[in-house]
Structures are given as structure tokens and as C-alpha cells.
Amino acid sequence: MIEDRHEELASLYAFDLLEGAERDQFESALARDGELQSLVRDLKETACRLAFTAPPATPPPGLKQRVLASVTAAGDRDADNVIRPSASVWKFVPWAIAACLTLTSAWLGQRFASTRSELATIRSRQELAEISFQSTQQQLEAERILSQRRMEDSERLLAGLNRDLGVARGLVAERDRQLADSRTQVAALDRQLGEARTQLASVQTRLTDRERQMAALTERIDALAGASAEVGKQLGDARQRIAQLNDELKTQGDLANLKITALASMLKNLPQAQAIAVWDPKKQEGILDVQKLPALAANEDYQIWVVDPQYPIPVDGGVFTVEPTSGSSRVKFTAKQPVSVINAFAVTRERKGGVPKAEGPFVLLGK
Amino acid sequence: MTVPENPDPEPPEERQRVDALLMRRIAQGDKEAFASLYDRFSGPLYGAALRIVRDPTEAQDIVHDAFVTLWEKASTFETDRGSAFSWVITLVRNRAIDRVRMRRRRAELLADSVPSDLGYGEASGAPSVEDAAAMGDDAQAVRAAVATLPPEQQRALELAFFGGLTQEEIARKLSEPLGTVKARIRRGLLKLRDSLAQRL
DSSP: OOOHHHHHHHHHHHTTOOOHHHHHHHHHHHHHOHHHHHHHHHHHHHHHHGGGGSOOOOOOHHHHHHHHHHHHHHHHHHHTTOOOOOGGGGGGHHHHHHHHHHHHHHHHHHHHHHHHHHHHHHHHHHHHHHHHHHHHHHHHHHHHHHHHHHHHHHHHHHHHHHHHHHHHHHHHHHHHHHHHHHHHHHHHHHHHHHHHHHHHHHHHHHHHHHHHHHHHHHHHHHHHHHHHHHHHHHHHHHHHHHHHHHHHHHHHHHHHHOEEEEEEEOOSSOTTOEEEEEEETTTTEEEEEEESOOOOOTTEEEEEEEEOTTSSSOEEEEEEOOOTTTOOEEEEEEOSSOOSOOOEEEEEEEETTOOSSOOSOEEEEEO | OOOOOOOOOSOHHHHHHHHHHHHHHHHTTOHHHHHHHHHHHHHHHHHHHHHHHOOHHHHHHHHHHHHHHHHHHGGGOOGGGOOHHHHHHHHHHHHHHHHHHHHHHHHHHHTOOOGGGGTOSOOOOOOOHHHHHHSOHHHHHHHHHHHTSOHHHHHHHHHHHHSOOOHHHHHHHHTSOHHHHHHHHHHHHHHHHHHHHHHO
8 A cells, every 4th residue: 555645756756846855765765665666657657648738749751851860870870889690600691792782782872862861961960050059159158147147146245244244243342342341240249249148147147146135135124024013013012001101191190180079968868968079170071970869850950060250150060860779870071161260069959951050959069 | 741640549558569569679770660669659749849848949859859869778668667658758858848947047047038938837728620630549538538637637737747847836836835736746647547547
């Protein structure tokens, strides 16, 4: 089975259309493949048949004479190389001589008759040769002109190439200079890079030291923070203690200014009733602690009075009641008007809610 | 002007056998055989040469040179390598194509010619009634077989045989890719072979 590719190459080969390596490779394959050789032979025969598709044309009659004359001339040239008969046929020599004489006579006659036509043919060939010579001369002249043009083109091309070469050399030199500059810059950058690396190493070393210092400081801060908390706590305690001391000192100072007065019963039927009043002039307030006072009716209250000489009547200190069973009470009171000097405290029995000016009987009095 | 011989009535095998016999006699220096072979071949050889070179004088020179070569080299002809006609038409075609290419180079040199001046691009015209009558069985059979091919294959085979062009030049002339042209030549030639096998 022949591959399509070989069929295609065989078809092209039949028309002598293969060239170069393609032709060599195909002929190599052809030499090894009998089937392919048969195909090529068939295709060549077929291709040659295409000659019959040319428009029919009849060659001129003189062509045959010309061909035959040429062949005859060639035959004459080869006559000297004809092999003579062997010695074994000597018995036919007389007959051969006679035959030769007859043939020679006939040939000489024919030769004499054909000499003129051969001469004419030779003259015709000479004319053709001259025409061919002139044609060849024209061709050579044309090829000379072409060669000259090609040479001129080549010279122009060469000149152009030389110019391009000069430009290219200039470019190469410029590139070399740029390359040298670049190398110098690269060397400088290498140096800078080395220095930067050294600095980086130094910075890294310093950074490491700083990190160690930072760690130590952190530890110390942590320790100080612990100590600070303790100190803060101690400080808080101290401040609290100071506040307490201040309070105590203030209390002691305030106590010195307090007005403490014992109130005695003004009731004859209940002499055991008593009370103690403590007045803080700075705060303008006081505490009254009563004992064994009788419980009052629902429409009555005990009312406290502060006696200050700057006022014509005692200053109202508010109302209170006592616990019915024990008759005691402890009340915080304030004066309705600012008082500065206290001569006495008094308690009266008044209407529910108290009165602006004492109306009821005195229950307790103290100076 | 002489009239070509009448169509050969021999079947193809017999015709080739006679051609081969004539070649053997020519190889032995038989001028009568040579003249007979000339009468058998000169018509199609001259027609093909004229089709390629488009110049009667050049076509005559080509046919002349081919027959002289045939006379001188007849002893080298081998029947198992192809028919005598194929051998001689190859001589004619090669010489004609050489001349066309030389002329083309010359035209390029002088730069005053166009491709049509070289005989390309002209389809072979249909033969007249007289011409057809003058053609032998071979010619009629080949023309009939070629006529069965698609036009593009006919054109490719025509350029391949008569054009004297390379593959690439044929492709450019047909404005087709090279692979397409190769495929057309392959398919056309194979189909022509099969068709001729049936007709001859």
C-alpha cells in the first residue's frame, strides 16, 4: 500500500516538479520500493500522454529531411567504429566483395545524387548556426547587462551596508560606553549596598540591645507597678488615716465649740422628766435627747425653743413626740432663724404642728 | 506541408511493441526504422513542443535535436522503464522547458516582457473538426479522459506539463495554496491514469 504522501510525490515527480532535498529523499525511497517504482512508471506514462492534449500541429516536411541529414552525418562519423566480420567467413569473401562492389556503386550513385541536397542542408544548418550564434550573442549581451546591473546593485547594496555598518559600530561604541557607565553605577550601588548592609547589621545589633533593654525595663516596670500598687494602697490607707485624724481633730475642735445644755423638768407632777440638748453653732443644728416625758394627746406636739438675746422671742426649733411607753426621744433639730448666742433651751407643749410663738406650758428648761 | 499519418489502428500494446522494435532497429543503425518512428512520433512531439515554446522555429529545433538524440542514444532505451513515446516526449519536453525558462530569464533581463508573452495562461483551444480528424486514437482518448476531470485539475495538469513552472509558480499562477495545487495534480493524474486504462 502506497501512502498518500508518496502518491503525491510520485505525481509531482512524474512532471519533474520535485527539487532539491525533496527530490533526493523521494528518489531514495523510490530505489527501495518496487511498488512505488511501478506507480511512478505508470504516472510518467500518463503524464506523457498529456502531450496529446496540445493543439494538433504538423511539422514542416523539411524537418524530416533535416533530421535525417543530421542522423546521416552522425552515422558517417560512427562508420569508422564499425566492427569488421570475423575470419571464419572468408568463404563468403568473393560474394561479399561482389556485393560490396555492387552496393558501393549504388551507394556512390546515391551519394552523388544526395550530395547536392546535403550541401543545401549543410548551408541551411550553417545559416541556422549563425542565427543561433547571433541569438547566443544577444543572450550573452543581455546577461552581461544584467550582470552589470546586478554588480551595480551589489555595489550600492555594499555601500549601504558599509554605511549601516558604520552606524552600527557607532551604536556599538555608544552601547559600550553606556555599558561601562552602567557597570560603574552597578559597582557604586554595590558599595552602597555593602554599606547599607553594614548599617543594617549595626542597626539590628542596636535594635537587639534595645529589645533586651526594653525587656529589662518592662520587667522593672512590672516590679515597680507591683510596688506602686502597694504604695498606693499604703497611701490610700494613710490618706484614710489622715482623714480620720482630721475628722477626729475636727470633731475635737467642734466639740470645743458645742453648746451642751441639760434641761430640767418644769412639771411638778413629773419631776423625773429631763433632757440634754447639744448645739453645734457652726452647723446651726442640734440634738435633743429626752427621757420620761409623758405621751401627748393626738392633737398636741412638744416644741423646742432656742433663746437668743438678739431676738425678742425664743426661736422655733421644731416639734417632736416621744415614745409612749418610755417617754423618750432623740431628735435632731434646727433653729428657724440663725442664732449666735444661746442663753437657754426650752420645750413646751403646743398644738399639733407647733406654733410660731410659745403658747403652752413649759415642760423642760435648761440654761 | 505534409499531412500527418492516419491514426494508428493498432491497439496500445501492439503499438508499443512496434515502437520498441523500431527502437531496437534504430539502435542497430536502421535509418528506415528511424524514419518510420519519425513518422509515428513527429506529429504529437511537434505539437507538444509548439504548445510549450509557442514558436514554430524553436519547436522544429527541439524536435530535430530530440530525434538526433534518439538516434544516438537508442541503444540505452529500455522497454521496462517505459514506452518509447514517453522516452522521446520527455526529451522534447525537457528541451522545450529549458528554452522557455531561458526565454523567461531573457525577458526578465530585458524587462520588457510580460508572462503572456511567454505563452502561459492560454488554455489549449479545442481542436477543429479537421484537427480532430487528424488526431490519432491516442489523442482522442487522452482528450476525452482529460475532459472528464474537474476544470481545476485540468488546469493544474496543463500547467504542470506544458508550463515549465515550479510547484510554487503554479500555485501563484492559480492563486491557490501550494498544498491545494499538489493535491489537484495528484488526484488529476491518478484519475487520468485510471481513465486512460479503461479507454486504451
